[in-house]
Each structure stands twice: as structure tokens, then as C-alpha cells.
Amino acid sequence: MSRYAETYASWRADPVGFWQQAAEQIDWFTPAKSVFNPASGVYGRWFDGATCNTCYNCVDRHVVAGNGDRLAVVYDSPVTGQVARYTFGELQDQVSALASVLRGLGVTKGDRVVIYMPMVPEAIFAMLACARLGAIHSVVFGGFAPQELATRIDDAAPKVVISASCGIEPGRVIAYKPLLDEAIDLSENKPDHCVILQRDTQLCDLTPVRDVDYAEAVETALARGEGTECVPVDATDPLYILYTSGTTGQPKGVVRDNGGHMVALKWTMEHHYDIKPGEVFWAASDVGWVVGHSWICYGPLLHGAATVVFEGKPVGTPDAGTFWRVIQDHGVAALFAAPTALRAIKKEDPKGTLIGEYDFSKFRTLFLAGERSDPATIEWAQEKLDRPVIDHWWQTETGWAMSGNPVGLGAFPVKLGSTGKPMPGYDIRVLDDAGNAVAPGTLGNIVCKLPLPPAGFPTLWNAPDRFISSYMAEYPGYYATSDAGIIDEDGYVFIMARTDDIINVAGHRLSTGAMEEVIGSHPDIAECAVVGKADALKGQMPLGLFVTNNGANRDESELERELVQLIRAKIGAVAAFKHAIEVKRLPKTRSGKVLRGTVQKIADGESFKMPAAIDDPAILDEISAALKAHNMIGEPV
Template identity: 50%
Template sequence: MNRLLAQTAAPGMAVCLAAARRLAGATAACRAGSLGRGVRLAGMAASRGISTGQATHSKKVYLQEQLRQQSLDDPEGFWMSAQREIDWITPPTRALLTPDPTQPHKVLWFPGATLNVSYNALDRHVHAGRKDQVALIYDSPVTHTVVKYTYGELLQRVMQAATMLRRQGVGKGDRVVSYMGMVPEAIVAMLACARLGAIHSVVFGGFAAHELAKRIEDCRPKVVLASSCGVEGMDKVVAYKPLLDAALDTCAHKPDKVVVLQRRQMPGELRAGEQSWQHAVDGIPAADVYRGYAAVEANEPLYILYTSGTTGKPKGVVRPSGGHAVVLQYTMQRMYGCAPGQVYWAASDLGWILGHSYICYGPLLNGSTTVLYEGKPVGTPDAGAFYRVMEQHRVTTFFTAPTALMILRREDPHGAFRSKHDLSGVRAMFLAGERCAPEIQRWWVRHVTGTDDTGHAEHRVGTPVRTVVSDNWWQTETGSPLAGIMVGLSEDGAETAPVKYGSAGLPVQGVDLRVLRVADALDEDAEADARPTEEAAAGEVGNVVVRLPLPPGVMSTLWGADERFHRTYFRRFPGYYDTGDMGMVDADGYVHILSRADDIINVAAHRLSTSAIEEVVVEHNEVAEACVVARAHAIKGSVPVVLAVCKHHRREHTLQAVREDVVAAVRLRVGAFASVYAANVVFVERLPKTRSGKVLRKMVRAMIAALDTQVHGRGVSAACPVPTPATIEDEAAKDEVWGVLRRWAAEEKQG
């Protein structure tokens, strides 16, 4: 890593630290003085041990805050300096342009400039002498495979795939759907599309045929690339080809070509006109490959990614090429502390935004080595899988979802597997996907770093910066973080802000984050608040928004749905991007994302976040994870229902004792008004989740609503009446939870 200032700024970016500190201090004072009195969400801050008055540490202005202020005060200068780390075909002459002032959400970043993202991810590193450096490590414990690809080898494979696509008539602006799972060819396909200026849309391998068909129908691809199967466990193989066939049979749109990677675990039957990847791509001789690449305007699409949890017509987020490349390059070293040549591992899926940004594009743009892991946190083969990969491949930066930590805590609560591995090479570990409860984060810090932070509000970054465990917050729509701790700005930790448990960190470059007061009288389904927008006070929970213009790399629109784009994200709060999240900014400027806006429970006029209660529940030494949802109540409007998963080593308490402990803890930490009753604490073997590990709260809430309706009707049906979400990881989990809830409802009725 370069030293502090060189590492902080792109070439040519002059950073005046004293001036930045003055700007940050003046802005903070102005903002604090303008904040009015607000109505707190009852018990929210107290339940987290968060001070909403005086700062919990000295008001040092960290380098991250100085750079952010510079980016807001002079976005033109800031981003014109940052873009110099990208190789352009036609360099930009300006950073941003708002073509129509009446539509401030429509911003063009680096207008008129052209580049090729695939060239930036591969060719330029080969030309710079990294041809023989490892670019990609494919680690698949489920197939007992570890394969390493150098930058030169990966470039050759990408050129082969681009040649095949070009022969099928794929060119700039055409769409290609990838339905391949966690195999190297999936990354090859993404980069091959980018090379031609084609727009890829990655769909989870194993996604239901009906949902795959929706996405094919929406983006109308010229070619579909698929794997014959996916390997999702040591003994679990899922056939993809029949699902693809069923999807194509129902689609009005038919692709020109289907190419299937035949995996030895379960080859698929090819239909007329279809080809195997092995023949269509791998069979192309090196002498015949197309070595060119398209010049893509900075605001033209790189890919379409459909958001999780979508119902009805899919919502395809469109990612602009230029701004995305600039921001990913900027964050790799500064946010995540990973230099060229070092190893970056995001334990996610290519079907999610994390996989796009920080398995494929980010590490390769940076000249790092990326790990593609086809396995699970546990069971492939045991709870030491993550530690083994980090040690074996000398991972510098690790990224996963809080759910993975909950699973590890349940399976290996005392860190027995952790103790078997050397993680001294790990510089930083990051969490994203959903909010990480403080107790889960503390557990991870204790077992990974050996630092006992029990009861502390913060984790101070050590010297040198090593094994920092930080949450950060972003969305499919944004493509990169909106908040986090930028560990790469300081070698010795002096300029690195402390990690505050339960927080997503500080806002990052280009993000003018605000929290707007909740208007209780306003119908939650209203598209806009007719009254003037009021900012919340420090510690007051409200709607988390980002003031326009949004930074580079954020979605430019929704595919084929520009009006829906405006209605969904910008109409409710004019002049702001509506994140759809509820949260607060505390007195130290840290962002706390508490829940989605629809995860707020209104109990007898007290607005409570589900995560406030979940945090208290998982602190019980018998509980591994929990999910809290609202249940209708005749008098109080709604009350919480707790679904809890016990740790496998549970021995000390009966379930009834755990229920009573949970109720007592919530009364103490949140308040009696939270109305958590022992009868509404339900134990399940596992929680239903999406493939990225998010708990399917909406589905659970719908189950409880259906049960309440049926109990007062003719009886509870054995089959769950709630539709299965397209993103569910294991449909059996839905049936298991429904069975438990049926028994719970029946017992309640009898009682």
C-alpha cells in the first residue's frame, strides 16, 4: 500500500487536510445548529446503548470525513481527479452534467467520455506487467476443486467468449442473460459482454423457471448462457437446464442462441440449435479470437440487475459503465484496504450486487486477486470453511453478510474452528446485506481478532490497521457503499475512524446523507409529502435519504421503466433519493440503518423498529438468530412476534425460560410498551432466507396474517397459502416455519 496521502487521493487530487478539517467542522456545526426538536421513535436509541446527546468520543474529524466534504463542496474537481485512475478511450472533459434542471435525479457522469470496462479489468494489467499474476481463484469445496487463473489466462478466456458472442451477432447494446451459478465461466461471460459493449443480466443459477422467464421477457436477450447444473452442497446438485427449458417454453421472446456449460456432476440435454460451452467457447483456437473491444460511452449500461424480493414485473437496475468503474476503483484501496496484487474475497453470489461489484469488477479493475467461492459458511465441509479459505489463499480483505456470522456463531460459538487457522494476513473484514446486530459483530471481533470488546460501544482500530471488522451499507441501486469505515486511508490507524457497533459507519465520498422526519399522519403509501421536508435531530429515527445529485455509479434508471424509476425513488421526497430504509445519524455522525421502512411496527402509537427487538433477543446466550415481525392486535394496532433459532449447544434453559428471559430483556432494554409476550416468542429450527442470507420477513408477516384470518374462519390449512418468494434459498424452510406457526396458532386458540 502507498503511504497516507498517496493512498488517499487519485493522482493529481490535491488534499489540503487543514482546509478540509475546517470545512468539516464548519459544516458539522451548521448542521447541528439547524436541527430542530423531533419526536423520537420510542425506545430506539436506548435499546442500542447509543448516545443521542453528547458524542461518545472526541470530535476528531477523520480523513474520511474531510474527503467526503471535499467531494460535496467541489464534486467537479473531486471526481475529475478520481477518474484519472481509469484508462479511457476518450477521456472526460467534465465530471457531471444535469441535462434537465427539472429532473435533478437524471445526472450524467463523465458525459461524452468513452471506455471499455473489460479492458480496464484485464488488458491494462497485462500490458502493465501483471500477465502472470493470479487474477481469479476458483475455490469449490463442493466439487473438491481449486483453480487459479492468471490475468493473461483470464483475458484469453474472455476473448474466446467474446468471439463466440460476436459470431452470434451480439454487439453494443444487445442483452445477454447469464444463468450459470458460481463458476469461473460466469465471470468470463460478464467480462466478455462488457468487452463487446453488450449488456449482461446475471440471474441466480437455480432461480425458479417462472422468475427466470420474467427476466428473459423483460430484457429480451439475444443469447442465454447457462450451466447444466449447480452444486449447492457436498451432496446437493440442482439441475439448471430443465428450469431454463421451462422458462424458455413460456417466454414469448426467444433468444437467438442458448449455450450451456456442461458440468460433469449433471450434464444437461441440449435441444436443437443449442451448443455446449465446451464446444462453442473453449473450442475456439487462440489464433481465431477477436482481440478488439468496443468504446462505450460512460453513461451507457454495463449491466441490468434485477432487485431481490421483486413481485410482479421485475425491477431491472441499470448500471452506467463509466461512473461505476471510477467508484469501484476508488473504493477498492481506500474503503477496503486492498492493493493491487493482494487477495480480495467477497463471500457472496454473482447474482447479487456484491458479487457484481466486489467479486467480478472491483478487484479486477484494481489489479487484485479475487476469490470465487462455491460453498457455504458451514457444511462444506464444516464451520472452518471460511477460515480455511482466508488462510490458504492469504486473503487481505474479506466480505460477507451478517447472516453468515450468525450461522457460524450458532455452529461454532466458542471459535474452535477459528483457532486452527492463521488469519494474520487479513487486513479488514466487512459486513453488508443487512444490519449486523452489535452482539454478532462483537462475537466476530472476539473470535477473529482476540479482542474482547464486550460491552464497549466502539472498536478502536489497531496499529497497524489489521483485522478491522466493519459494517457498511449500500444497495443494489447504488452499486457501492453509501456508508462505511474507509480502512485504506491510513496505514497506522491514526486517520481511521473507530468502528461503532451496530452502525454502518460514516457517509462516504459523494454521499450527502440526511434523515428526514417521519410524518406519522402521512399515509405510508403516499408518493410525496405535501408539507416541507424536515431534517431529524441527531439520534432521531426517520427516513434515510440522499440529497441529489447522487454520486457516480448509482443506477441511471430502471430497464424500460423510466417513469417507475422516478416514482419509486424520487417522488416521495423531491430533491432526494429515497433509500426505503429507516435509521438515524448519531451525535458523532455515524449512520445507523435500523430497518426497511415497512419493518416498522406501530404498537399503541409507539413506532418501533424490528431490529431494535431482534438485537435484544440475540443477546440471549441460547439464541443464535431471530426475526421479529408485526402481528395485528385489536387494541394496540400491532404487537411483535419473535421467531427465534436456538444454538445447537443449548443446554442450560428450557424454552419457556428463554421466552421469559426474552420478554424481560425487551421490557428492560426497549420498554414495556413494546408488548413482547411470552406466547408470541416462537422457536423454529431455521429462518427462511433469500440466497444472499436476508430473512424473508415479509413472507413470515404474511404467514401470521393468514393464520389469524384462518383461525377465525373455518380452520387452518395444512398448505401455506402465502406465495413462495422468487428469491427463497430453500422452499422447505417455508413449509417448516408454516408448520411451526400452525401449531403455535392452534395452541393459542385452545388456550
């Protein structure tokens, strides 16, 4: 039996008491004067007056409790063939030594440090070392273009940048140091120092005076026994700044605080993900994204669980079985991945043949988030893995799940296409454009009633007015998620699309996500995207792009006719769906989000800015060529 309903009801009855009890799982230097202070900040602040240290809770307290020999970090890199494991005791040594190096470079409480790293354990050490000193880290996805990195350096004004000589991906090595050097040249705010991890795959030249060799400096500190204490900070002090992808305009620096963040993540590890201390949790993401912050670095370690740092891809390193190999080799209890990763695996191995080659004896649950999970992919994973597949929904701004299916409380029945029900802390509503509540099952704007729970962002870095205008002003008293969807009569949340992806066809508001769900149900389709293309008569018309499964070998025009008929049968003639074009790949961010807005601009013949987070810019040329071949650029459909 699921305890979800009674748990959610207990939060509704006493929100402050609920989070006060959850906070007992965290070690505080001094307790909060007010668990929730409604007069602080824009919508109130959590654990006002408390002092704490996030690194202490992630590392030191486990050592103090006698668990220093427990596994903490697993590094698995199929691109280099390396595997390394660190206990909590070894993690403490590495983090404390690096913190000593940073302190020696002038980093103190409240200073910013930009981390521009590949998926190596040193990226985790760097985040924790900043937290140890009370410094504020800002992780920028390794390999970001110089101009994008410079924008973030200018906004955060870091005292130090921690980086590496290179990043390694299937078939290519990305030299980070030249990108970093160019970014610093472009920046107004110059960091005092750069700490550079030299990787054997490709070394780099260090700039005299400014640059410090990571390994040499840390090894010297370890040899001398130099470390640091965990500096007390206010619970409401920033832990990190995480910039949104910034595909248009100035990126937004989401601020995360220390106290509420720890409370929420610790609660979630037990109650949502059903992980026990000592087990292995794997979030197959990157430290540059919020998933990497919450579920590669902080969440598992707060809970005393081990985390996996994976330097590879779901396919191509070396094949579509690499995820299953990691689960077997490291005894992973739960995997958190993006739906796009599962779709890539399904495309390469549609029959799931490789799954049977690996031992899943410790593997219990697959969690999905980051991109809409289509029912066809969930059904495939459920069948092939023979494990629960749990979709959930959250954002960079919230730091943890707004809706989900809390396995630790006993999972309730899954509804395909739904991201579950609201989690304690979140009062989720669906409003029309005028701010009025809509009936159950009606498409509208998803909002959360304020205040946001612990870990919710209190502001944007250096942009308090933009915080209000972007998130709080449109629906007063609510946080506007910019997602569109429905809540059904049973309380299940369905996220259908970003509000920008709701298209207007002859006055009818239609969800591109609903159309993608139908197209994705076709047995020959691996993945798809639907965008609204400008149309002189109807305003917009839906345009579908699709990628077929390996071995499908279908005629494109015949498949297009089948997809058009599917949309007509499932959604109706009102969708006016007439065109579906086969492409080799869909353009995505490096976290797996499909760049629908950019595809739409290409189809409309508009100029666009190259998305900073794009995985492979060459895909946009492929999309342009495919659309041009079908006379679909800039012409009315």
C-alpha cells in the same frame, strides 16, 4: 489518524473535482466533455461524453502494464473438490475467446445477454466478455424458478443466454437446463441461442441449433487464435441490468452504467477496503447479487487485485471452518460477507474453536453488509478473529457503500450497531413521513440528497416512470432508500430496518431491528427475526422468532420469558413484546436476507407469493408449523 473527515469535506467542497481526480485511475478512450452534466437524465449523469470499456480496465490494461502473470481469479469449490487459478493473461485469453463466440452468435454493442450460472469462473468470464463487446449483461441467480427467469428474459429480451447444465449445493444437484428450457417456453422474447457449460457432475442434453456447448466453442476459438477487441462505449451506456429479487410484483431492472461505475469501484477498493493491487480480496456472495457484481467481478479486477469465486456455504462444506480455510489457502487480505454467514458459523462453532486451526497471517479485515449486523455477532467476530470487523451499508441501486468506515483512509472508532458514516458522494439525511428533517438520534426515513454519486443507478430498464415513482417522487430532491434508521450526534448512521419493517404498536413507531438487536445479545441466541403481527386492539404487536446456538439446550418457555424481560429492560413496556417462538431455521433469500415480510403474512394468515430468491421453501412450512403450534396464525396476539 483517520483521513475520513478531511476526505469527506473535500468532496463536499468540490464534488465534481473530487470525482474528476478519482477518474484519473481509469483508462479512457476519450475524456469526458462534462464530468457531471446536471441537465442529463433524471438527476444528472457522470462523465458525459467520455468513451471507455470496462473489460479493458479490468483485464487488458493489467496485461499491457506487464502484469499478465499476476493472479486474477481463484476458483475454490468444496462441493466439487476443485481449485483453479487464472492469471490476468489467462483471463484475457478466456474472456476474449468467449467474446468471439458471442460475436459469432450475433451479439453486438447494446445487445442483452442473460447469464444464469452457478459460482464457477465461467460466470465471471461471461460478464467480462459481454462488457468487452459493449453488450449489456443481466445475471440471474442460478436456480431461479422458470417463471421468475422467464419474467427477466421477457424484460431484458436477450439475444443469447449463457448457462450451465447444473448447480451444486451441499447434498443436492440442481439441474439448470430444464429450468432454462421451461423459462424460454414461457417467454415471449425467445433468445436466439443458449451457450451451455457442461459440468461433469450432471450433463444435459443440448437443443439442436439453439444450444452451443460452451467448452467446445471456447476451445475452438482459442485453438484458432480468435479473440475480440474491447469495443468503445459511452461512459453513460449500460454495463448491466440487475433485477431486484421481485418477491412481490414485477422485478425492477436496476441499470448500471460503465464510466461512473468504474470510477467509484476503483476508488472504493483502495480507500474503503484498503486493498492493494496484487492482493487477494474475497466477497463471499454470489454473482447473482450486486455484491457479486461489484466485489467478485468488477471491483477487485479494476484494481489489479485477485478475486475469489467460492462455490460453497459458510457451514456444511464441510464444516464451520470453511471460510477460514479459504482465507488461509489463498492468502485472503479482506473478506466481505453477510452477517447471516457469520451467525451461521457462530451457531455451529460458538466458541470459535475452528478459527485457531488456520493461518491468518495475510488476513487484515472482515467487512459485513447485506443484512443488519447485530452487535453480538460483531463482538463475537472481533473477539475470535482478533481483526477489525467493519459494517457498511449499501444497496443494489447504488452499487457501492453509502455509509461505512473507510479502512484505507484510516478507520475511525467503531460504534456497535452502526454502519459507519456517509461515504464521499452521499449526503444522507433522516426525514419524517412529511419530509421534514428529524433531530439526531430520532428514527425516521433514510434518504440521500440528489445527485447520487458515480455508479448510482440512472434509471430502471424499460421503466422510467417506475424509477421516478419508486425512488424519487416521495421526497423530491432525494433518493428514497426505503430503509429506516437514525443518524446520531456524531454523524454515525444506524440502519434499523426496512421502512416496511417499522411497526406501529398503539401509535408508537418501533424498529424491529432494535428488538432483534436486544434478542441477539442473549448468549443462547444464534439469530432471530421480529415481525409485526396484526392485532385488533393495538394495530400491530411484535412477534419474535429465534434460533438457538448449538449446545444451548434451553427450555423454550423459559427462554421466551428471558427474552421478554430483556426487551422490557432495554426498550421498555412500550414495545409490548410478549411472544418469542423457537424455530429450527429462519427463511432467507440466497443472499442471506431474512424474509420478514413473508413470515408476517404467515402469522397474519394472509396468502403470499413464494419469494423467488428463497434459499429453501421447506423453511416456510417449518415456520407455519411452529406458529400454528403456538396458536399464532391469524389470531390476535
